[in-house]
Amino acid sequence: KAGVTQTPRYLIKTRGQQVTLSCSPISGHRSVSWYQQTPGQGLQFLFEYFSETQRNKGNFPGRFSGRQFSNSRSEMNVSTLELGDSALYLCASSFTETEQYFGPGTRLTVT
């Protein structure tokens, strides 16, 4: 099976812009989770989607949002970008509740 794919892999944006990141889970996986990784804060949970419903959200401002489509693909959106949003954004998919498989991530740089 193909692994989790994320597009784009690298992105450079300017403060105030918005950005959309995409994640395609492993075939058959219905749960998709998003994490933000920064040198200062480490790996932090953003949100989790299952069957097109957001089931859980981490402690991030409302500028961070996401959605999941009927084919389980997911997108996350960050509006009004700030310098502190520069990070590696990781997507993980799972079939069972417990085991998550991660994609290669999208490296977002905000200038």
Add this chain to the structure above:
Amino acid sequence: AQSVTQPDIHITVSEGASLELRCNYSYGATPYLFWYVQSPGQGLQLLLKYFSGDTLVQGIKGFEAEFKRSQSSFNLRKPSVHWSDAAEYFCAVGRSMDSSYKLIFGSGTRLLVRP
């Protein structure tokens, strides 16, 4: 609150030497425990997991980990390190809440391997 502590930010070992990376967790119930590895510029790869049963679990790439409930620890070990093991290692605990599930990660340990 649930938390995961990896007390060692960096560890340097010589190639061929044994390795132990420490992980302590704080969690009310019996946790789901994981070790992931991240190479530079890459995502996270699952090395091994513990859900229940035998407290010594085997993973990929020759890694193993031992769950010790009394010490709230889940240390990762490898008997002989290879240069390709240089990477960052993350311990994580899985937490279920309100029919959702998320991973709580430690801050990571960067492994350097001396030739």
